[in-house]
Amino acid sequence: MEALDPIFLARVQFAFTISFHIIFPAFTIGLASYLAVLEGLWLATGRPVYMQLYRFWLMPFAIAFAMGVVSGIVMSYQFGTNWGPFAEKTAPVLGPLLAYEVLTAFFLEAGFLGVMLFGINRVGPKLHFVATLFVAVGTLISAFWILSANSWMQTPAAYLVEDGRYVPESWIGVIFNPSFPYRFLHMTLAAYLTTAFVVGAVGAWHLLRNRQNQPARVMFAMAVGMAAVVAPTQLVVGDLHGLNTLEHQPAKVAAMEGHFQTQTGAPLILFGLPDMEAGETRHEIGIPKLGSLILGHSLDAEIVGLDAFPRDEWPHVPTVFWSFRVMVGIGLLMIAFGAVGVVQAFRRRLFDAPWYLRWAVLMGPIGFVALLAGWFVTEVGRQPWVVFGLMRTADAASPIGAPGVATSLLGFIVVYLLIFTAGTAYMIRLMAHSPEMPSDEAVEEGPIRTAGIMPGPAQDHQHQHHHHH
Amino acid sequence: MLDMPTIWAVIIAVALLAYVILDGFDLGIGILFPLGRDRDERDTMMNSVAPVWDGNETWLVLGGAGLFAAFPLAYSILLTAFYAPVIAMLLALVLRGVAFEFRFRTRRRESRNYWDWSFIGGSAVAAFSQGVMVGAFVQGVAVENGVYAGGWFDWLTPFTVLCGVSLMVGYALLGACWLVIKTEGPLQRRMRNLQLPLGAAVVLLILLVSFGTVLENDAVRDRWFSFGSLWFLWVVPLLTLLLAAAYFFAVRADMEVVPFLLALGLFVASFAGLAVSLYPYLIPPDITYREAANADDSLTFMLVGAVFLMPIILGYTVYSYWIFRGKLRLGEGYH
Numbered sequence: 001m002e003a004l005d006p007i008f009l010a011r012v013q014f015a016f017t018i019s020f021h022i023i024f025p026a027f028t029i030g031l032a033s034y035l036a037v038l039e040g041l042w043l044a045t046g047r048p049v050y051m052q053l054y055r056f057w058l059m060p061f062a063i064a065f066a067m068g069v070v071s072g073i074v075m076s077y078q079f080g081t082n083w084g085p086f087a088e089k090t091a092p093v094l095g096p097l098l099a100y101e102v103l104t105a106f107f108l109e110a111g112f113l114g115v116m117l118f119g120i121n122r123v124g125p126k127l128h129f130v131a132t133l134f135v136a137v138g139t140l141i142s143a144f145w146i147l148s149a150n151s152w153m154q155t156p157a158a159y160l161v162e163d164g165r166y167v168p169e170s171w172i173g174v175i176f177n178p179s180f181p182y183r184f185l186h187m188t189l190a191a192y193l194t195t196a197f198v199v200g201a202v203g204a205w206h207l208l209r210n211r212q213n214q215p216a217r218v219m220f221a222m223a224v225g226m227a228a229v230v231a232p233t234q235l236v237v238g239d240l241h242g243l244n245t246l247e248h249q250p251a252k253v254a255a256m257e258g259h260f261q262t263q264t265g266a267p268l269i270l271f272g273l274p275d276m277e278a279g280e281t282r283h284e285i286g287i288p289k290l291g292s293l294i295l296g297h298s299l300d301a302e303i304v305g306l307d308a309f310p311r312d313e314w315p316h317v318p319t320v321f322w323s324f325r326v327m328v329g330i331g332l333l334m335i336a337f338g339a340v341g342v343v344q345a346f347r348r349r350l351f352d353a354p355w356y357l358r359w360a361v362l363m364g365p366i367g368f369v370a371l372l373a374g375w376f377v378t379e380v381g382r383q384p385w386v387v388f389g390l391m392r393t394a395d396a397a398s399p400i401g402a403p404g405v406a407t408s409l410l411g412f413i414v415v416y417l418l419i420f421t422a423g424t425a426y427m428i429r430l431m432a433h434s435p436e437m438p439s440d441e442a443v444e445e446g447p448i449r450t451a452g453i454m455p456g457p458a459q460d461h462q463h464q465h466h467h468h469h
Numbered sequence: 470m471l472d473m474p475t476i477w478a479v480i481i482a483v484a485l486l487a488y489v490i491l492d493g494f495d496l497g498i499g500i501l502f503p504l505g506r507d508r509d510e511r512d513t514m515m516n517s518v519a520p521v522w523d524g525n526e527t528w529l530v531l532g533g534a535g536l537f538a539a540f541p542l543a544y545s546i547l548l549t550a551f552y553a554p555v556i557a558m559l560l561a562l563v564l565r566g567v568a569f570e571f572r573f574r575t576r577r578r579e580s581r582n583y584w585d586w587s588f589i590g591g592s593a594v595a596a597f598s599q600g601v602m603v604g605a606f607v608q609g610v611a612v613e614n615g616v617y618a619g620g621w622f623d624w625l626t627p628f629t630v631l632c633g634v635s636l637m638v639g640y641a642l643l644g645a646c647w648l649v650i651k652t653e654g655p656l657q658r659r660m661r662n663l664q665l666p667l668g669a670a671v672v673l674l675i676l677l678v679s680f681g682t683v684l685e686n687d688a689v690r691d692r693w694f695s696f697g698s699l700w701f702l703w704v705v706p707l708l709t710l711l712l713a714a715a716y717f718f719a720v721r722a723d724m725e726v727v728p729f730l731l732a733l734g735l736f737v738a739s740f741a742g743l744a745v746s747l748y749p750y751l752i753p754p755d756i757t758y759r760e761a762a763n764a765d766d767s768l769t770f771m772l773v774g775a776v777f778l779m780p781i782i783l784g785y786t787v788y789s790y791w792i793f794r795g796k797l798r799l800g801e802g803y804h
Binding site for chain 1: 519520521523524526529530531533534535536537539541542544545547548549555559560563564566567570574575615621763764766767771774775778779785786788789792
């Protein structure tokens with residue numbers, strides 16, 4: 001009857017709603033910055049191609065943003081509906097962080113999104129650029145606060161216990177808790193990478209149809225450039241994040257590595273089947289001593305295994321182990337893609353090799369998979385704690401019975417699958433429409449005067465619409 | 470006594486009020502959406518709030534995060550007690566929120582109709598759920614040892630259903646008044662024709678809910694009617710009456726903006742009436758806002774930011790409304 005355990009259901013509900021939610025902010029963090037860069041380049045150079053690209057990406061951005069907003073409202077209430085005791089005990093520390101997120105980020109984003117989407121004819125290009133910048137900065141500020149809150153749950157610091165509540169001792173200590181800088185950097189780069197691969201895939205898709213598609217060439221080159229620089233950077237940042245985790249949450253790292261036994265000269269396990277019952281990783285394929293070298297910076301360093309921790313403080317090892325491999329595997333694939341892209345660019349074949357363009361198309365959604373896998377590593381790896389070392393997840397749930405949680409979970413699944421399917425389909429349809437402007441329009445009018453901010457597809461739509469009447 | 474919990478009670482109350490009057494009119498437009506006769510009219514209705522709707526809903530996020538941050542006990546107990554209506558409201562807001570984008574991305578009439586109904590249904594259910602929660606809040610919440618001790622359906626009574634319906638009608642009134650400001654032609658005329666009946670219905674419902682409140686909650690009855698009750702409280706109902714009279718006058722005089730402002734005034738007055746009725750209880754009937762408050766240090770830390778940021782937020786919110794002021798221009802917004 002474990003499936004009907006209300007706490008388990010509440011965890012599934014939180015995992016489902018937050019996993020769904022994070023896809024959209026990750027994409028909009030990246031896209032907002034990309035849009036700001038495009039509009040800035042357009043203002044600086046006057047080249048119409050940048051405005052074409054801006055318009056092209058604005059509509060998918062609007063859809064992703066709306067889905068992020070509505071699924072985010074759900075998150076802001078779920079601590080109360082399903083995790084009341086957690087909310088009460090951590091509110092002195094976490095409450096202000098979330099309140100600051102709303103005050104410094106959400107209002108900024110929402111306030112200027114309207115101007116960004118609908119306002120260019122009303123405010124002029126420079127002010128419109130300021131609006132885009134504010135939205136982009138807003139997405140980063142939002143990431144700052146929410147990752148600070150999440151990091152405090154992973155590595156709680158600078159708190160006292162008063163009346164059974166965790167009360168802040170120093171705000172700087174709370175906000176800049178030990179894992180926060182790494183997590184913030186890691187997540188921001190992940191958002192940028194994820195977006196770059198979507199942009200690259202869309203550019204490649206249009207290039208496969210027409211190699212001379214100018215906006216597609218520009219976006220593809222920009223995306224490959226991002227991948228070439230950011231993917232290796234992410235490897236370094238991820239490694240630093242891992243070492244930080246080793247210091248503060250060694251059990252999580254042991255689960256990531258599949259190390260059940262504490263040992264010197266530990267291997268780097270590439271694959272294997274972690275067996276929690278038996279307390280060993282079966283059929284392991286590893287590289288001897290490399291684990292010690294990476295984690296301990298010496299071939300014979302002692303690496304702590306799960307046997308150093310009580311059995312009831314282990315996370316679910318297979319989930320952590322496999323999620324970690326998915327994330328790292330995709331990361332390596334991204335680095336390879338970027339490196340090949342650099343070679344292709346030097347050979348002046350970046351836009352001409354169909355196999356590379358097809359590879360780029362396939363890589364399109366892969367960032368989202370890595371992103372979710374990474375969150376599974378860190379969140380499942382934190383279990384059985386909701387606040388690491390302080391509060392168990394089992395003690396954090398509201399007294400809602402299984403039927404109630406099951407019903408709400410079913411509601412979320414149905415509604416989210418519906419809007420996910422529709423939203424993704426609409427976004428893909430927008431992306432599939434060529435970003436090239438009809439050439440007569442481009443010649444006759446300057447970019448500012450061509451029907452405001454509306455992209456090609458919507459204009460077509462408008463024409464059909466008027467015929468219709 | 471102006472201590473931290475009191476300051477924060479005022480801030481949260483203002484945030485919720487801001488939410489109710491701002492998202493109120495755009496939820497109202499969802500409720501009135503079936504009255505849009507063709508695609509153009511419906512486009513116009515939706516575009517009249519498209520640039521501002523998510524700013525409006527951000528006040529709800531502030532309400533949630535602010536309640537968590539300032540009154541965690543209330544956040545935890547009330548949301549658990551109102552589990553079903555909270556979840557219904559959230560799902561409804563999801564379905565109506567995405568409609569703002571999805572509706573304009575469809576190609577076939579059937580799929581557009583589908584998002585139209587998701588906008589209508591989502592707006593109506595969100596409004597109804599919010600009203601139900603207000604009613605359940607007035608009724609009071611069973612708490613034992615700091616944990617919700619009531620049943621699954623304590624929030625569902627004739628009184629709470631009345632409150633749910635009332636809020637739907639109230640939001641529809643705000644929506645109609647907003648559309649009178651933003652539109653022209655036949656759509657505006659139809660919205661004008663709704664202003665009198667909706668206004669009358671709202672006044673009637675305010676009266677019914679007020680009586681219901683007095684019947685449901687003994688403490689409220691004593692506050693208003695017992696010997697030695699605070700006579701100056703009666704300013705609130707009197708003001709409501711004056712606002713209602715002014716509203717009908719303004720509608721009769723064919724004014725465009727004033728009826729909307731007076732309708733907002735009715736909401737502010739009703740909200741004030743509720744606040745003075747229940748003060749100082751945040752989880753009626755027993756737990757006050759001071760008992761539910763967060764640690765003083767946390768409240769102080771937030772206040773520093775709120776004092777600095779609130780004026781800025783209000784500034785650019787007003788600015789964004791100012792940019793999109795006036796009648797909806799032809800061809801503006803999505804099509």
